[in-house]
């Protein structure tokens with residue numbers, strides 16, 4: 217693809233093109249099943265994709281007082297499908313995607329408007345009083361611009377894939393309509409939609425991509441107007457750049473004195489730090505940095521990452537708690553939305569591409585092999601809305617009166633392809649193995665293969681064939697692998713003097729084979745429980761109810777222990793014979809003296825990353841557990857509210 221505008225700042229890290237990088241082993245099999253069931257198969261195309269297209273034909277997202285978000289479903293499906301089609305080199309799917317784009321363009325109004333909202337003036341928050349009268353729920357929902365963002369982005373990526381001018385013309389018409397509409401209304405993008413305009417403002421990213429494709433400065437200026445609103449002296453919400461640079465916890469950015477709270481057109485301050493929408497805006501901030509070279513934008517994105525890591529890292533490898541940033545790191549338990557995991561991974565991925573720093577891939581891997589893969593159900597037909605640390609995951613029920621569409625489920629394919637691209641990357645100096653899940657990657661004539669074993673034995677074979685002259689190999693040694701050994705070719709085992717950073721390996725001209733042995737010592741993580749105020753949102757999410765749980769007493773009223781081995785959090789599950797009364801007992805290992813932990817992988821278990829027979833000596837007594845990786849503990853559709861637990 218030729219762009220009329222070059223980046224001012226180039227990525228340090230190149231990723232392999234999709235179609236030249238493949239996830240293999242158990243994760244690869246799950247990815248393939250998901251693509252077949254939700255993206256490329258007959259049902260996916262004829263039912264799921266068709267339904268999403270039809271929302272643009274029927275346009276009934278705004279028939280109620282508050283608006284729905286059916287507007288996002290086609291865009292998310294198409295963004296995933298474009299990438300999955302490339303990943304699988306699927307030319308049949310490619311033509312189906314072209315057809316789908318044409319169908320969408322047939323619903324585009326002459327003036328460029330293309331949406332599931334019939335009323336094109338309906339871009340702004342709705343009155344909560346009217347909304348409550350109708351629905352009983354004080355939601356100021358309007359997702360029109362947010363939906364157009366997904367449609368626009370999908371059309372642009374489809375154009376980049378299909379090289380089809382008709383699709384690009386449709387994308388240009390839509391973005392021209394959006395730019396002109398805000399100019400005509402005399403409003404800011406942040407005035408539109410919900411949550412202080414964060415969902416709408418995330419349109420920044422596709423607008424900047426379109427600017428690079430067309431060279432039309434109006435898209436850049438539109439983006440600059442969005443970014444300008446995030447560095448305000450009066451700290452009007454959301455003020456993302458100024459707040460990110462402050463280093464304060466996001467949950468504390470907006471105090472109760474915040475003036476919008478009293479205006480009656482708001483979901484309330486609790487919903488302002490909405491994780492998915494907020495993190496989505498940083499996709500655009502990072503893109504603006506690449507386009508303009510304005511260092512403050514990169515500094516803000518880096519500071520946002522550090523702040524989330526410090527205050528919002530949850531036990532599942534993601535950030536936030538149940539869709540929001542609210543000191544997620546301080547909770548003993550967790551539940552995390554799949555879209556939040558995805559956008560955390562995307563933030564890490566983009567910062568890694570710009571900086572090449574190991575820490576970003578460390579966070580990416582932790583999120584991917586734990587929280588994200590836990591959300592992709594084993595049959596490939598379904599995902600979680602959010603994954604929990606015990607009980608069962610919260611299924612992605614179809615939303616907005618649809619049959620098959622869900623916010624998270626429609627996003628899943630993108631995260632899987634982001635992961636495939638991230639396993640091995642390339643810089644001017646060499647090849648970087650960032651994740652050790654089984655994969656195969658090609659850069660031109662160079663092949664790199666990462667073998668099995670990362671999750672069970674911790675021994676991973678890597679082969680590099682035909683490297684470019686002078687290029688080296690860099691292996692990311694995870695921060696938990698304190699004692700790593702490597703054997704290159706027929707040489708001796710060497711202790712790797714690096715932990716939490718890259719280790720450099722010289723490559724032969726033809727083929728280099730090596731074996732790494734990671735330190736699989738089991739780590740004990742203490743999860744201390746603290747009293748939770750009545751009515752706390754976090755308590756509410758664990759309440760008993762149709763979608764809720766569970767043993768509230770155990771989940772919310774006792775401290776517990778979690779084990780980590782290698783890259784994965786371990787869990788007990790009924791899949792592997794764990795008993796309910798053991799998993800949800802108030803008698804936990806917390807505070808007890810653990811003398812030793814011996815964990816031995818159980819061979820020949822299909823459908824898991826790892827299962828282990830674990831002997832823990834506690835106060836002189838040996839207890840036996842069968843544990844598996846968190847991602848495999850409950851990646852099924854179950855009505856059983858006491859199916860698994862990561863707690864001991």
Ligand SMILES: [Zn+2]
Pocket residue numbers: 553554555556623624625
């Ligand atoms: Zn979601």
